[in-house]
Amino acid sequence: MKKTFKARFMLAGAIVLTVVILVAGLGFFSQSLNNIVGGNIRSYLTENAKAAAALFNTKLNDQLVMLESQVRYLKDIDVSDYKTMKETIMSTKGIGAFKNIGVANLTGATINYNGKSSGNILLTDYFKRAVSGYDAISEGTYIDEDGDEVLVLAVPIPDDGGVSGVVYGTFTKDILNSLIDTVDFTEGDASFLLDADGTILARSSGSDIIPADIRKFSEVTAFDSAEDKNSKSFTVGNNKLFAIKTPVGLHDWDYVTVMPYSAMTDITSKIGFSVVKLVLSVAAAFFILFGSIIYLSKEIRGVTAEKERMSAELNVATKIQADMMPFDFPERKELALYATMTPAKEVGGDFYDFFFIDDDHLAMVMADVAGKGMPAALFMVIAKSVIRNICMVGGSPGHILSIANNVLCENNRSNLFVTVWLGILSISSGELICANAGHEYPALKRKDGKFELLEEDNCPPLAAMEDLEFDDMVLMLNEGDALFLYTDGVPEAKNAEGERFGLEKMIDVLNDNIGNDLVTTLSVMKKEIDDFNGDKDPFDDVTMMGLKYFGGGNA
Amino acid sequence: MKELKIEATIENLSKVFKFLQESLDTCDAPSKVKRQIKLCVEEIYMNITHYAYNPETGMAKIGVDVIGGENQERVVISFVDEGKPYDPLAKQDPDLELSLDDRPIGGLGIYLVKTTMDSVAYEHKDGQNVLTIEKDLDKENK
Amino acid sequence: MNFVKTNEGNTLTVELIGEVDSMNTPELEERLLKEIDGVKELIFDLKGLEYISSAGLRVLLTMQKTMKSQGSMVIKNTNEEVMEIFKVTGFVRLLNLV
Numbered sequence: 001m002k003k004t005f006k007a008r009f010m011l012a013g014a015i016v017l018t019v020v021i022l023v024a025g026l027g028f029f030s031q032s033l034n035n036i037v038g039g040n041i042r043s044y045l046t047e048n049a050k051a052a053a054a055l056f057n058t059k060l061n062d063q064l065v066m067l068e069s070q071v072r073y074l075k076d077i078d079v080s081d082y083k084t085m086k087e088t089i090m091s092t093k094g095i096g097a098f099k100n101i102g103v104a105n106l107t108g109a110t111i112n113y114n115g116k117s118s119g120n121i122l123l124t125d126y127f128k129r130a131v132s133g134y135d136a137i138s139e140g141t142y143i144d145e146d147g148d149e150v151l152v153l154a155v156p157i158p159d160d161g162g163v164s165g166v167v168y169g170t171f172t173k174d175i176l177n178s179l180i181d182t183v184d185f186t187e188g189d190a191s192f193l194l195d196a197d198g199t200i201l202a203r204s205s206g207s208d209i210i211p212a213d214i215r216k217f218s219e220v221t222a223f224d225s226a227e228d229k230n231s232k233s234f235t236v237g238n239n240k241l242f243a244i245k246t247p248v249g250l251h252d253w254d255y256v257t258v259m260p261y262s263a264m265t266d267i268t269s270k271i272g273f274s275v276v277k278l279v280l281s282v283a284a285a286f287f288i289l290f291g292s293i294i295y296l297s298k299e300i301r302g303v304t305a306e307k308e309r310m311s312a313e314l315n316v317a318t319k320i321q322a323d324m325m326p327f328d329f330p331e332r333k334e335l336a337l338y339a340t341m342t343p344a345k346e347v348g349g350d351f352y353d354f355f356f357i358d359d360d361h362l363a364m365v366m367a368d369v370a371g372k373g374m375p376a377a378l379f380m381v382i383a384k385s386v387i388r389n390i391c392m393v394g395g396s397p398g399h400i401l402s403i404a405n406n407v408l409c410e411n412n413r414s415n416l417f418v419t420v421w422l423g424i425l426s427i428s429s430g431e432l433i434c435a436n437a438g439h440e441y442p443a444l445k446r447k448d449g450k451f452e453l454l455e456e457d458n459c460p461p462l463a464a465m466e467d468l469e470f471d472d473m474v475l476m477l478n479e480g481d482a483l484f485l486y487t488d489g490v491p492e493a494k495n496a497e498g499e500r501f502g503l504e505k506m507i508d509v510l511n512d513n514i515g516n517d518l519v520t521t522l523s524v525m526k527k528e529i530d531d532f533n534g535d536k537d538p539f540d541d542v543t544m545m546g547l548k549y550f551g552g553g554n555a
Numbered sequence: 556m557k558e559l560k561i562e563a564t565i566e567n568l569s570k571v572f573k574f575l576q577e578s579l580d581t582c583d584a585p586s587k588v589k590r591q592i593k594l595c596v597e598e599i600y601m602n603i604t605h606y607a608y609n610p611e612t613g614m615a616k617i618g619v620d621v622i623g624g625e626n627q628e629r630v631v632i633s634f635v636d637e638g639k640p641y642d643p644l645a646k647q648d649p650d651l652e653l654s655l656d657d658r659p660i661g662g663l664g665i666y667l668v669k670t671t672m673d674s675v676a677y678e679h680k681d682g683q684n685v686l687t688i689e690k691d692l693d694k695e696n697k
Numbered sequence: 698m699n700f701v702k703t704n705e706g707n708t709l710t711v712e713l714i715g716e717v718d719s720m721n722t723p724e725l726e727e728r729l730l731k732e733i734d735g736v737k738e739l740i741f742d743l744k745g746l747e748y749i750s751s752a753g754l755r756v757l758l759t760m761q762k763t764m765k766s767q768g769s770m771v772i773k774n775t776n777e778e779v780m781e782i783f784k785v786t787g788f789v790r791l792l793n794l795v
Contacts, residue, residue: 370665370666370669417663417665417666437787438666438787457784457787457789457790458787458790459787459790459791460663460666460786460787460788460791461666461787464663464666465663465755465758467758467762468758468791469791471790565719565720566720568718568719568720569720572718587778587781590747590748590778593748594748594750594782597718597719597750598750598751601719601750601752663751663754663755663786664750664751666786667751667782667785667786670785671785
């Protein structure tokens with residue numbers, strides 16, 4: 001078969017390449033070997049930094065989306081009257097990760113959630129941009145009314161084709177620092193976020209190799225504008241260090257990772273042997289993709305191109321997962337939808353998806369691939385694509401999962417399986433048809449009731465066995481009903497004593513937040529899980545999706 | 556720890572069961588839990604027979620350890636084979652030699668193991684696949 | 698494992714007693730496929746079934762599919778532990794349990 005021949009050719013090519021590298025490595029003096037490996041370390045660290053920078057950018061944009069949701073939920077902000085502005089903003093149910101949020105009218109006058117004013121922001125860069133109708137992130141930090149240095153995010157309040165005001169949110173440097181901690185993967189390094197002038201906006205914790213009182217990175221070293229402009233070896237005190245700089249893709253900001261040179265020499269021997277493993281991993285990745293390529297859309301081709309580089313497997317997998325989650329939550333008056341996915345240290349295979357099959361039908365997916373790392377990430381990409389494509393062709397969720405199951409079984413060399421909850425909502429009528437392939441029970445709340453688990457027997461997960469049938473369940477959603485979907489990362493989160501977060505606690509948190517908007521509710525749930533985890537790293541991805549139904553044809 | 560070294564074939568499954576029964580004879584677990592363990596042992600062992608050395612056969616080593624004091628007993632069972640790197644939890648890269656016809660039967664079996672055992676861990680060490688499952692014997696069934 | 702069958706017209710009742718595992722399922726499947734020739738209703742009585750693994754589940758599913766084209770199949774008297782397996786794997790939804 002042509003397909004197999006091509007794949008075998010790729011594999012043969014990869015093996016030949018591996019042999020060539022091995023021979024080359026063995027044939028040279030250790031110095032030459034170091035040079036080759038040193039270059040790979042640079043690539044490894046650069047890929048690391050790029051993935052972290054991209055993820056940081058994504059997370060900031062995530063926060064912009066949260067602000068936009070705030071604008072939607074703060075209905076009818078009357079910015080002409082200072083008193084009503086104050087009442088409205090103070091009635092906000094939650095501010096998520098922001099230090100503060102506030103609203104400004106067109107003259108730049110502000111009033112915050114805490115009842116104070118942030119002064120006049122008319123001349124700030126973010127206000128100017130937001131007032132022109134665009135989401136904005138401030139180019140640097142500002143001093144707020146408490147004297148704290150904050151980064152400001154701002155979104156316009158739309159009003160009949162124009163802008164009537166601006167809603168903004170502030171981040172302290174502490175929050176930015178912890179944001180860096182969540183995107184950074186390399187151990188023993190220090191990471192920095194620099195603005196266009198090279199001023200340090202945020203830094204990862206535990207990064208004492210660069211003194212804490214440094215304000216501008218140029219105080220430590222300058223990156224030459226010559227060929228070496230993205231990496232630099234330099235010395236601080238008695239330590240020899242190595243830094244990588246990569247653009248964040250926003251405001252000419254840069255993301256810098258610094259490593260002690262001594263750590264790199266430790267990596268040297270490990271990476272030397274890993275070179276062979278990496279080549280084989282890339283070859284294996286290609287092989288799986290080739291085997292499944294008939295069913296895949298352009299989305300997959302983009303991902304394939306990414307994988308062609310010799311990156312650390314984990315960072316590529318994480319970037320794949322992060323890039324895959326849609327953020328353009330629907331703006332319909334009949335419903336509200338929001339979802340978050342917080343990956344664990346090692347890609348855990350969770351994903352969510354939502355898309356309109358047609359103007360009146362919204363499909364929602366919550367899924368969890370068994371396994372970790374690259375094979376799980378690849379399988380996740382395939383599963384997401386397959387489910388989406390088959391949905392668009394039509395049919396009920398049970399029928400769609402049956403087809404998807406057989407497709408995934410056929411291409412399942414990794415012996416993986418994926419639990420899936422698929423629901424299709426008919427927006428005008430409120431009819432929700434769903435099918436559950438081995439996934440956690442959804443939680444449903446009726447208008448004036450409380451959240452309860454929909455404990456209907458499940459079908460097996462997808463890709464476990466071929467030729468299975470999946471049952472449909474029909475629910476009628478009415479105005480005021482809400483649905484909560486999640487992966488097992490929520491109930492199975494463990495604390496230091498090994499106790500589980502548990503389903504009961506999850507339901508309690510949901511019921512405590514019934515009056516809140518989805519963004520706040522999911523944010524509170526995430527915080528509860530983080531607090532529960534304590535110092536322990538989360539073992540599994542935490543993925544959640546919330547749906548609120550306001551009725552067909554209602555506002 | 557009790558160990559059994561055996562050629563991984565379907566016919567030897569009864570020997571594996573006998574070994575398991577003897578090893579768990581002295582431990583005080585509800586019969587339901589013992590059956591769950593037996594099920595997981597069968598599923599994992601069968602994966603080795605079908606997959607690890609395909610199309611040939613090879614050796615499998617099964618170790619059973621009952622840990623803990625009077626109140627808390629925990630069973631730890633390890634499976635070692637020297638076949639192709641195969642991680643049922645897919646941490647490793649999959650086998651490239653497998654043809655389209657050699658469909659692994661393990662999907663549902665591994666699902667059973669994951670949902671009934673307290674911990675499942677895989678390691679590829681020194682050219683060996685090592686899969687370890689653990690079950691607490693005192694907790695109420697999950 | 699013991700296989701006990703009872704024919705009554707077009708109805709075949711099969712009792713599986715003991716354990717169904719990967720070793721005896723090939724033989725079991727072969728025998729079942731032979732026995733259902735001309736059968737309109739296949740009934741599995743599992744009161745004596747103590748153990749079943751994924752291989753056995755696969756056989757049950759195969760039989761259900763085969764019977765779909767010539768009649769029907771039901772499973773009765775599942776004990777608690779076997780029912781638990783059916784629940785965990787989601788087979789409780791796939792099989793006709795009475």
